[in-house]
Amino acid sequence: MxxxxxxxxxxxxxxxxxxxxxxxxxxxxxxxxxxxxxxxxxxxxxxxxxxxxxxxxxxxxxxxxxxxxxxxxxxxxxxxxxxxxxxxxxxxxxxxxxxxxxxxxxxxxxxxxxxxxxxxxxxxxxxxxxxxxxxxxxxxxxxxxxxxxxxxxxxxxxxxxxxxxxxxxxxxxxxxxxxxxxxxxxSVLIGVLIIVVAVSAVMIVSGIIQPISQLNQATEKIAQGDFNARAQADSEDEVAELAVSFNKMAGSMQSLIDKVKEDERKMRKADLRLLQEQIQPHFLYNTLDTIVWLIESNEPDEAVTMVVTLSDFFREILSKGKEFISIKEEEKHISSYLQIQEMRYRDILEYDIQLDQVIYKYQILKLTLQPVVENALYHGIKYKRAKGCIHIHGEKEGDIIRLTVRDDGVGMDEDELEQLRQQIEKPCQETEKGFGLANVNERIHMYFGPEYGMKIQSQKGKGTTVEIVIPALLEAPVEKTGNDTAKVVEVGNSVNSDANKKIKNNPKQQNANKIIEGGRPQQEETGV
The missing domain is CATH 1.20.120.1730 (Four Helix Bundle (Hemerythrin (Met), subunit A))
Structure with a gap:
């Protein structure tokens, strides 16, 4: 047997x-x-x-x-x-x-x-x-x-x-x-060989299921957002070809996601550009009203001085459309702005600009200091109801440039300070206050990285200090365009304040009283 x-x-x-x-x-x-x-x-x-x-x-x-x-x-x-x-x-x-x-x-x-x-x-x-x-x-x-x-x-x-x-x-x-x-x-021998076929089938199915299972695991990882997952393609069959195609697809998806992120970054820059172009007109209106008042008050020399200063101010703002200017040009812009404000608020405003000439040649984002200075004036000095001073200081420390804007205005308590610190770390469109400061901080982060930016210190009744740290760059950063040619990034031409507010008279302001007496009430400026 x-x-x-x-x-x-x-x-x-x-x-x-x-x-x-x-x-x-x-x-x-x-x-x-x-x-x-x-x-x-x-x-x-x-x-x-x-x-x-x-x-x-x-x-x-x-x-x-x-x-x-x-x-x-x-x-x-x-x-x-x-x-x-x-x-x-x-x-x-x-x-x-x-x-x-x-x-x-x-x-x-x-x-x-x-x-x-x-x-x-x-x-x-x-x-x-x-x-x-x-x-x-x-x-x-x-x-x-x-x-x-x-x-x-x-x-x-x-x-x-x-x-x-x-x-x-x-x-x-x-x-x-x-x-x-x-x-x-x-087929002739199928009856006799069914057991062998069954065993062979198990082996074959196992050989197919294993790579498909690996492919399925890789697919699940992709679905969970891990686009670095790849399927094994050790064999030379159709499953391997499928794995290779899957890996190519995953790589393409990663490239597309990177492209989407890059597009979002560029869109964000465009948003910032649009926000900067929403110029708060009140400063211009009130300055022109002041010029008219000076002329009507038979003070033509002061009126001419203010017109020239205003012209210099807007010339620096435009900067031929450039986003980056030298620190010396930024100083001229701030000086023009403060000269105009000193004429308007002569009874309450003094200022002091001390920028080390060593840093003049280095590049800075246009309108980095003006929103900070404006904030110091309208939220610090103006509410003090007494003589106040804004100090602007800048120096180079190694590979960085440290700029400081300090005022002796009303300051903030701890809760207000912490709230402002949180606001400036948000995208400027999402801020409830401190729009201008958030805009400056976001632009610094976008162009230089999160290690640079703005820090705020304040004490109630003593004043506020804003410190800005940027890299020491002799040339403006460049950005690659779609055809891989480098061009200097050129974005917005101006900075906006928090939001347009209703125009109203403020007879309590000493300088505003002069304008009112001259028959030309000023519109209130909110700062940034």
Whole structure:
């Protein structure tokens, strides 16, 4: 019985083993042929993409005298034409020796003939260059010989790739025919070999489920936002191709997300630009009213001085549309602003500007100091109801520049100070107060990074100090545009105050009383 069982097992198993061996041999043959075709197509495709461009560019620069044959290798973007020809001839001679498909072989032979012709034409051009004084003739040779031959070579490579692709399809069809024959024979033995088939099925399914499971895990990670997740692609089957495609998709998604983030950053800059362009008109209106009052009060000299100062103020604001200006220009702008305000608030305002001349040449975001100074005036000095002073100080410390605006106004208590600190760390559109300070802080963060920005200290009844830290840069930062050319970032031209408020008279202000007596009431300015 045991012998019969063993014999039966041998009889049943032997045909299956033979069929399996036949199938494995067919698949091995297909795999080897497939790998060879893919390898050949990879080599051909590399030359299809690069050879013509490299050859044309190298010869053109030889003809125009940009390089010589002796110095061409020193330019990393160029290659010696003879080196390119030798490499191409070597690779496609090897491909000719191993290619069995007839149509592909014909195109390889055509390609080698064209290579020989190309080498002769290169010789002609090199000899002509050596003779000298034949620029137009050489250019004509490039157009009528070289470019045409390199295009013919490229066409030969493309035809070779095309027929190799067809040959790959033919090999695949042959394998499928073999598989169909195998299935016919296998169907006869299916009853006897069901157990073996079941076991084989379990093994095959396991081999499929495992990479699919890994692919599923990678998919879940992607769904959770981990775009660095990648599927394993160790095999060479369709699942591996799916894994490769999945990995490419994940990489593309990451690139798209990075692009979206970059677009959002650019949109945010545009938003800041628009916010800066919402100029608070009250300062201009009130200054013009003051000028009219001075004229009506027979003080033309002071009126002229204020007009000139106002002109300087707006000239510095515009700055030819630049976002970055020198610290010296920023100082002129602040000085013009404070001169105007000192004329209007002569009874309550004094100021002192002490910027180290060493920092004059360094770059600063336009309108960095003006919102801080305006805030010190309207929320510090003005509410003090007495003489106050604004001190502006700046110096260089290592690789940074530290700017300080200090006032001896009403100051803030701890709760107000903490609330303001939180507000300036928000995007300026989301702030409830301190809009101008938040705008300055956000622009500094955007252009220089979160390690730079603004710090505020204050004591109730003693005053407020705002410290601004920026990097010491001699040139304005640059930003890459869509075509990778650098340009200086140019954004808004002015800064806005918190929000437009209702216009009203304030007879308690000493300077405003003078304007009222002159018949021209001022509009209230809110600061930033």
């Amino acid at each position: 045991k012998k019969k069982i063993l014999t039966l097992a041998a009889v049943v198993t032997l045909p299956f083993i033979l069929l399996v061996m036949y199938l494995l041999a067919s698949m091995a043959s297909y795999s080897n042929t497939y790998d060879e075709i893919v390898s050949n197509m990879t080599v051909a495709n590399n030359y299809n993409l690069n050879f013509k461009e490299e050859m044309d560019e190298s010869l053109y620069k030889l003809v125009v005298g940009y390089v010589t044959l002796d110095t061409i290798e020193t330019d990393k973007s160029l290659k010696n034409p003879y080196t390119l020809i030798d490499e191409l001839r070597s690779e496609f001679t090897r491909l000719t020796a191993i290619t069995t498909e007839s149509e592909s072989k014909l195109w390889l032979e055509s390609l080698l003939r064209n290579i020989d012709t190309l080498e002769k034409r290169v010789d002609d051009i090199v000899d002509s260059i050596s003779a000298g004084g034949r620029y137009n003739e050489n250019i004509e040779k490039l157009d009528n010989n070289i470019y045409i031959l390199t295009e013919l070579i490229q066409d030969d490579i493309q035809y070779y790739i095309y027929y190799q692709t067809r040959y790959m399809d033919k090999v695949t069809d042959t394998l499928q025919d073999q598989i169909r024959r195998f299935m016919v024979v296998c």
